[in-house]
Amino acid sequence: MAHEVQTSPHLSVDGLVVRFGKRTALDGVSFDVHRGEIFGLLGPNGSGKSTTFHVLTGLLGAASGQVRLDGVAIEPTERALRRQMGVVFQAAGLDPHLTCRENLRCAARLHRVPSSDREPRIDELLDFAELSDRGHERVKTLSGGMKRRLEIARALVHRPRLLVLDEPTVGLDEASFERTWERLLALRQREGVTLLLTTHRPEEAARCDRLALLDQGKVLAIDTPEKFKAAISGDIITLVGKAPDELAEVLLSRFSLTARRTDEGVVVVVDRGHEWIPRLVEALPYGRLSSVSLKRPSMADVFLKLSGRTLFDLPGSV
Template sequence: MNNPPDKMLEVHNVVKRYGSVTAVDGVSFSVNGGEIFGLLGPNGAGKSTTIRMLTTLTKPTAGELFVDGYSVVNDQVEVKRRIGVVPQQNNFEQELTGRENLLLHALLHKMPKKIRDARIAELLAYVGLEDRADERVRNYSGGMARRLIIARALLHGPSILFLDEPTVGLDPQTRRKIWDLILLMNRSGVTVLLTTHYIEEAESLCHRVGIVDYGKLIALDSPKKLSQNIGEFCVEFLKDFGVERHFFATRQEARNFVSGQDFDTVVRRTNLEDVFVELTGRVSKELAYA
């Protein structure tokens, strides 16, 4: 089976079970070429398991997955040529320099010498590490390591980049630099699929997002349309047991509701975090402190 030309990635009724536990339960979605697609969900919802299946690290129990028309199960060599992966944890050789880590990756992909040397230099400059390229990675800051791992993932020229929580644990300034890199990569033609617990990250970067919970895909659309689906305007106010929120299609409906209340209220536009909390029914610790 081949995908339509505009589909970089397709997931068809995919299931992943570990014994009696179903981590992914009949998930289906597609990612268009040139798109930034976000996969959101609480801890344990199935995001990372889905990424592991798409990147050939875990075999699905049932269903089909395709990358650029190639079966993830049956055409793993072709799939690996087309994907770049930024895992949650930095997995560098700590005693090697940044440049040497990139060279090792290039050798694993059998890149010709004259191509790999130029590509390594280009990407070190691209992520702003050319001046630190010959230092051992063990001396890198968290932000430097994340930039290097993105450079490594791009080295062999992938068609799609998988980013599994690419900015977790980074300070806001460094996080914004990573956002800029993601947008630049996408502008150059790289399709991106990312998972994140930072909902404002997905709202800022993604053309579309899918929300998963308990292994199922429960929503899929652009951040704007998902927000409109629950009501474009939010009224929130503090009550005895916490903040209460109500959603309305128009600002006037929200104002009409406020006029009948005798406590302080805020009227604002609905955002993607509102959608996430409404659909999943809970706030993870990471979200609460994002």
């Protein structure tokens, strides 16, 4: 995603360590986020994304490490610094019995937005969330996508410089996903806000300017989605059918292709995949194959290559 960003870090995270008893949830997590950038933390459940989010938003302390905003260390008691951040939690935080406008009004009071600026800012944010015509309706009448856009609008009421979002599109259908991302990109363009988000969705990660891949509390790599995917050469063929171990054995013995077993099926990476599919179908035992698909590498494939695990593996699984 092309966007010009400043080179000096807006947010710096250096060597975060968090432990819960004997378990290390974060093991030296470090990354920089530049002003105006959309930076993503990609990983499965249990990778450390939400723990990092909780440290950044002051909900959790770290055993060691430091977080800096524009070069100034953020301490749990530094309310003035934390007011420069907007936060969107994964769990819904809107009051369903209040109207959209009332929810924004409560947030404006909480953040001490000057009374003369409150209603104009609320009008602006309702327009941003595409909810101007529903401002006086109760939140419980909104769709999931509408609620998510209102959550984002509420986090912006005090004009923060940095917006931190935990799984911003979790549970949304494709149409709501697209609409939410349209609003996030418009927000960055209009207000120059820096965005830091956590996600386990590869299609969401691909929309970020840069990504840190997290697994089991550690940063595996940091780069742009384009460079990550370019590091995986070839096309990805996924074979679905009976006896996947037998399918993998045929691929190895007949074609010297090493296959990976995933939840989706048996996966091989080859050059010129469209030429391979007829050969594979013909070579595999009749009736064993139910479907074959071909695709270019995604961020899910990148994560699998670097970690040996899928984005949907449970914590501690291999």
